[in-house]
Amino acid sequence: MTTMALGKAINAGLRRTLERDPKVVLMGEDIGKLGGVFRVTEGLQRDFGPKRVIDTPLAESGIIGTAIGLAVRGYRPVCEIQFDGFIYPAFDQIVSQVAKLHYRTQGKVKMPLTIRVPFGGGIGAVEHHSESPEAYFAHTPGLRVVSCSNAADGFAMIQQAVASDDPVLFFEPKRRYWEKGDVDDSAETASDPGTLHQARVLVAGTDATVATYGPLVATALAAARTAAEEGTSLEVIDLRSLSPIDFETIATSVKKTGRLVVAHEAPVFLGLGAEIAARITERCFFHLESPVLRVGGFDVPYPASKLEQYFLPDVDRILHAVDQTLAPVP
Amino acid sequence: MTTMALGKAINAGLRRTLERDPKVVLMGEDIGKLGGVFRVTEGLQRDFGPKRVIDTPLAESGIIGTAIGLAVRGYRPVCEIQFDGFIYPAFDQIVSQVAKLHYRTQGKVKMPLTIRVPFGGGIGAVEHHSESPEAYFAHTPGLRVVSCSNAADGFAMIQQAVASDDPVLFFEPKRRYWEKGDVDDSAETASDPGTLHQARVLVAGTDATVATYGPLVATALAAARTAAEEGTSLEVIDLRSLSPIDFETIATSVKKTGRLVVAHEAPVFLGLGAEIAARITERCFFHLESPVLRVGGFDVPYPASKLEQYFLPDVDRILHAVDQTLAPVP
Amino acid sequence: MTATDARPVLAPRMAKDSAALRVDGLVQLIQIDGRRTEGSPFAELVADVGPDELRSLYRDLVIVRRIDAEATALQRQGELGLWAPLLGQEAAQVGSARALRRDDFVFSSYREHGVAYCRGVDPANMLRFWRGSTLSGWDPYEFGMTTPAIIVGSQALHATGYAMGIALDEADSAAIAYFGDGATSQGDISEALGFAASFEAPVVFFCQNNQWAISEPVRLQAHTSITQRGEGFGVPSLQVDGNDVLAVLAVTRHALQRAYAGLGPTLIEAVTYRMGPHTTSDDPSRYRSAEEVAEWRVKDPLARVRALLEVEGLLDAAFQSEVDAAADLTADTLRRGCLATVEPEPLSLFDQVYAEPHSLIASERAQFADYRAGFDEQPT
Amino acid sequence: MTATDARPVLAPRMAKDSAALRVDGLVQLIQIDGRRTEGSPFAELVADVGPDELRSLYRDLVIVRRIDAEATALQRQGELGLWAPLLGQEAAQVGSARALRRDDFVFSSYREHGVAYCRGVDPANMLRFWRGSTLSGWDPYEFGMTTPAIIVGSQALHATGYAMGIALDEADSAAIAYFGDGATSQGDISEALGFAASFEAPVVFFCQNNQWAISEPVRLQAHTSITQRGEGFGVPSLQVDGNDVLAVLAVTRHALQRAYAGLGPTLIEAVTYRMGPHTTSDDPSRYRSAEEVAEWRVKDPLARVRALLEVEGLLDAAFQSEVDAAADLTADTLRRGCLATVEPEPLSLFDQVYAEPHSLIASERAQFADYRAGFDEQPT
Ligand SMILES: Cc1ncc(C[n+]2csc(CCOP(=O)(O)OP(=O)(O)O)c2C)c(N)n1
Ligand SMILES: Cc1ncc(C[n+]2csc(CCOP(=O)(O)OP(=O)(O)O)c2C)c(N)n1
Numbered sequence A, B: 001m002t003t004m005a006l007g008k009a010i011n012a013g014l015r016r017t018l019e020r021d022p023k024v025v026l027m028g029e030d031i032g033k034l035g036g037v038f039r040v041t042e043g044l045q046r047d048f049g050p051k052r053v054i055d056t057p058l059a060e061s062g063i064i065g066t067a068i069g070l071a072v073r074g075y076r077p078v079c080e081i082q083f084d085g086f087i088y089p090a091f092d093q094i095v096s097q098v099a100k101l102h103y104r105t106q107g108k109v110k111m112p113l114t115i116r117v118p119f120g121g122g123i124g125a126v127e128h129h130s131e132s133p134e135a136y137f138a139h140t141p142g143l144r145v146v147s148c149s150n151a152a153d154g155f156a157m158i159q160q161a162v163a164s165d166d167p168v169l170f171f172e173p174k175r176r177y178w179e180k181g182d183v184d185d186s187a188e189t190a191s192d193p194g195t196l197h198q199a200r201v202l203v204a205g206t207d208a209t210v211a212t213y214g215p216l217v218a219t220a221l222a223a224a225r226t227a228a229e230e231g232t233s234l235e236v237i238d239l240r241s242l243s244p245i246d247f248e249t250i251a252t253s254v255k256k257t258g259r260l261v262v263a264h265e266a267p268v269f270l271g272l273g274a275e276i277a278a279r280i281t282e283r284c285f286f287h288l289e290s291p292v293l294r295v296g297g298f299d300v301p302y303p304a305s306k307l308e309q310y311f312l313p314d315v316d317r318i319l320h321a322v323d324q325t326l327a328p329v330p
Numbered sequence C, D: 001m002t003a004t005d006a007r008p009v010l011a012p013r014m015a016k017d018s019a020a021l022r023v024d025g026l027v028q029l030i031q032i033d034g035r036r037t038e039g040s041p042f043a044e045l046v047a048d049v050g051p052d053e054l055r056s057l058y059r060d061l062v063i064v065r066r067i068d069a070e071a072t073a074l075q076r077q078g079e080l081g082l083w084a085p086l087l088g089q090e091a092a093q094v095g096s097a098r099a100l101r102r103d104d105f106v107f108s109s110y111r112e113h114g115v116a117y118c119r120g121v122d123p124a125n126m127l128r129f130w131r132g133s134t135l136s137g138w139d140p141y142e143f144g145m146t147t148p149a150i151i152v153g154s155q156a157l158h159a160t161g162y163a164m165g166i167a168l169d170e171a172d173s174a175a176i177a178y179f180g181d182g183a184t185s186q187g188d189i190s191e192a193l194g195f196a197a198s199f200e201a202p203v204v205f206f207c208q209n210n211q212w213a214i215s216e217p218v219r220l221q222a223h224t225s226i227t228q229r230g231e232g233f234g235v236p237s238l239q240v241d242g243n244d245v246l247a248v249l250a251v252t253r254h255a256l257q258r259a260y261a262g263l264g265p266t267l268i269e270a271v272t273y274r275m276g277p278h279t280t281s282d283d284p285s286r287y288r289s290a291e292e293v294a295e296w297r298v299k300d301p302l303a304r305v306r307a308l309l310e311v312e313g314l315l316d317a318a319f320q321s322e323v324d325a326a327a328d329l330t331a332d333t334l335r336r337g338c339l340a341t342v343e344p345e346p347l348s349l350f351d352q353v354y355a356e357p358h359s360l361i362a363s364e365r366a367q368f369a370d371y372r373a374g375f376d377e378q379p380t
């Protein structure tokens, strides 16, 4: 057990993948000498050389497009997109190629790409640096989408993502990079992708379930503590995987609590909460005491940072939704 | 009243906008002499000249990016994306610029772009020619997304979309281009955007509501006829607008029928049906006799055309879902 | 009958000096009347191409044209959903493909049926894609060639990345990307040229400038030559007569040698012409004149080699009937293969979406299987 | 205090011949020691720049550097979330911006504070973006300049489209796109060059090659000069000493004249250096040497003009204190303005998402208003 920050844990996980598999190459803008703008790749080019940790020209479509070619050649590229808002120039290569190549070739060509994306707001950044684009990718068949919320998961999940023979969009909650947690980096952590897509119940509760992922997991845990003080018992689920979603775990919880609130920073309209509400309602129709409620970013472009505190779901907004599910207005 | 095919109706509507507003310019690949691969712009370059109807180089990001500049200059560009699957290279310009510029500049810069996209399957095409990407745009704040299902709407809605001071993604059901309908092209059709975002009840019914849009509207109408023969009364709603969605009209219907099936060709996971199911369940929780069901494309990449008949929702699959809502398994 | 049948393989020999040869204008080795062009520095690169090799190139040109004609006919008869004819581009495709080694890798566009033939792909398998029976008709690894890429320009980045992998492996093979004149406007092509130059990747950018991008003439895409575009990215670029199979072979060998020698990327602009429609759904009469087409007909790539063979007395009746027979056989096999296509099973919809188990796909497959089973019992 | 204060406007006169001037290598008009470079064809283009104009250029350079220093200080003090310093690029920005007419339109990147100043933007309004108080600090139409564009490369297409509009309007103004060396790798920049060439759009591509893209040296982006890149697209391209305000002014005037005359696009590569960090969050010591920075310090753009003024006896004490006073005043006003920023109201979140009424935004606004009202009554 070592205590480390989420960013450092992902760095340690990446180091493991580079040590384990000579076919793993890291690609991205400023990931070499600089170690990435968030230092997640710090020291890796120094230790593995510029052929394993590659600074690319400033072109996201080029990064993903060449990573595809490297994958065809048998490599296992791990691409860093510097900020969430810069992934869109690569959208075509991700949606039309990365997602489809395995299906197109009936499995002949594997696409074991990992695309790392620091995402979400809360760091007081300028425009395009605080987006939550995960739903675009979760709506794209052929891709897998996950998000880690803590150091232990950051260390384990990045290794599982890289080990997966399918393309994985790996969303890292940038505002949590500095939050510390215990990481079991002693043993050779299993990089079997098996558990990558399982949700986890972080707090057991009885009155209502709060499901979320990435940056809002810490917020949901804080909400659960506050609620507990007020005598409300919340069950908190960290989804971890956004595509596929572990509906089994959510449904089991909802059948117990009868109430569900889903929270994410992405706009509510067609955000992950929509799919979860639709499917859980279908599966738990006769168990739900009140409709599934969603707490998310508003359906406006990400605002100037002085406004993000109002845009982003916080403990109060989550608890407000919980209150509503507990006392539904007919 | 004139009877014309959907494609011709959109062509006539575009002609109206070109006549009405000198600032309207059409841009796209092969839209000039060729009149577009679906002939939707046929004759327009001949009649309005190459400065109003512009053949562009083969680059979608370039088309949308330059259209943005033209809009900043005061023009009202109508861009054609040749096929749904070719919109992704322009995704960054659409999502990071078109959608955000008005908000970014606090309304100083208007983005009255219309982006026409022939979409959906059913025409036996090769890969990337049968996609339904509407959810990506509906999840993007700052954009408006609509889809026409018949000639009359094609004629009127394209004019409303072009007249709108906001950017509009205009999805045209390509497999319905040749279906004829009556179009009121006599009077100067109101191009007031007012009704652009209203859904329409096409068939009144009492047992269950079927909501859909674009190419599946005709399929839903056929399903309603079959159901009627079997003694089931379906209410059919053509959503017309996908962002914003006219939930008022859907909720009113569901409060009457107590059952809702949403159908679209796009993959079900995070498709429009998810948002509709989530929101209608929230609004009509105590009116719903059974969970909202979704019929859509499967969560696989669009398959080879010999398989599309199985991939695409048809009358049978819609009726199968209707049967399920009528007899929910607890 | 595929191109793998015994026939001289034109494996490039390393030139003494693989530095980029520079020539002004078009590289041409065979003139329209069949006489050889004198004094081209590229002649040496095909000095090994004797009578047998010339005949074999001609055979491929004829067979490839026949495949194209037969496929077009099958589309007209409703057996294919679509077909993108290569008529007029046979020399550009055969000349470049015959320069490749087995361990080179081709990233093609959608019109490279001639390249696929030279790589050994069974023509019937080429058609399965256009029939709509599959999303790709062969295993890219078996032939060292990807299946049709529809998104214009995307494959150039894949070729560049693959070439970066070759360099990382310290192998001496090359990747080649095929694309058209219209594709040069796509950002992806520019980014590919930039990445290839920056990483000195062993990739050949083979642009078939067939003068048209559907209805758009090449001048709409660029006000300069495509070779100048390549040079702008620091990629040595050569313009070749794309209807001259020997010149294309020579120029491609040169580019490959530079790649094998670790000297980085090369761009080749093969100047040719799309004699037919963009695809079987296209109507070129709407946008181009019969005169223009006529001008190019005299530059026909097959007539060119035929003339050369005549001039050099290599075109006897026996060879001609042998070639015709080979073409007939290919066409016949192609047709039978197409008509014998086994269409995919409905449930195959869910196959190979992912390499590893996926809960959502599994449940949708199960539900769909139940749903279809339901029909057998009591049809709705 | 903004640049609109009375000072000579350097409106370009039409040259007799606006065909693209071609020169080998860097255009330079002032040498490091302050002496003028002899015999450049560009000298004529700034022949009208006399003592007053020189002094006014110098004043802008000093003021712009002071704005940058003050903003950097404010960021360190926590008043700004971020700042992208222009230190070292003053001449490239002032020289090019001072060549513009009011009816020209600037599509900038995020570092063009000097350009904004010359366009008349109140420096305090520039800071509101970096403070996080707004997504754009001014009305683009008021100053003929867009607010910071963060997505690298995107604005070049906007400039090209705007220029296409100028051409459609048959107006004689121009658009100018500012971007960096790293941006040249983005597909959007290539597509912009291609569209501009194809449509002969009156646009100037002004690339500040400051040698670095965050931690990546320009050689990683390209193995050739940025001007060669431009020529590859058929866009006449010029390389200018970006630390020589007169040379930049001259070259930009030339490019604008070509645009006004309907001769199409021009690319300018202003060779300069980013003396500071990429942004206030960056640590350049991780990726570049102190030696390299020192080498460029001697080419300082302000020292250059200062030396020229000295050589030509135009630098008296009165002028110097006047300039210092102006800079002090600007810095002071800037700081007051920044500290006096009125932060946006929570409900303004929902303003101007759309130009026309939108049901979803309306309901979210109402719900959020109720939600916040709830707090006032009985805080949770
Ligand atoms: C990204 C994208 N945009 C548009 C299309 C539609 N399209 C298919 S082929 C083609 C023309 C391509 O021309 P060119 O690159 O010259 O190749 P050619 O067809 O002449 O061989 C177009 C516009 C596409 N397939 N992909
Ligand atoms: C599409 C996109 N990718 C990445 C970034 C992150 N980023 C911001 S500035 C920058 C470097 C730009 O370098 P250059 O174009 O030379 O301009 P400079 O900063 O040197 O002025 C990068 C990589 C971005 N803003 N947009």
Ligand SMILES: [Mg+2]
Residues within 6 Å of the ligand: C180, C181, C182, C208, C209, C210, C211, C212, C213, C214
């Ligand atoms: Mg072409």
Ligand SMILES: [Mg+2]
Residues within 6 Å of the ligand: D180, D181, D182, D208, D209, D210, D211, D212, D213, D214
């Ligand atoms: Mg730079």
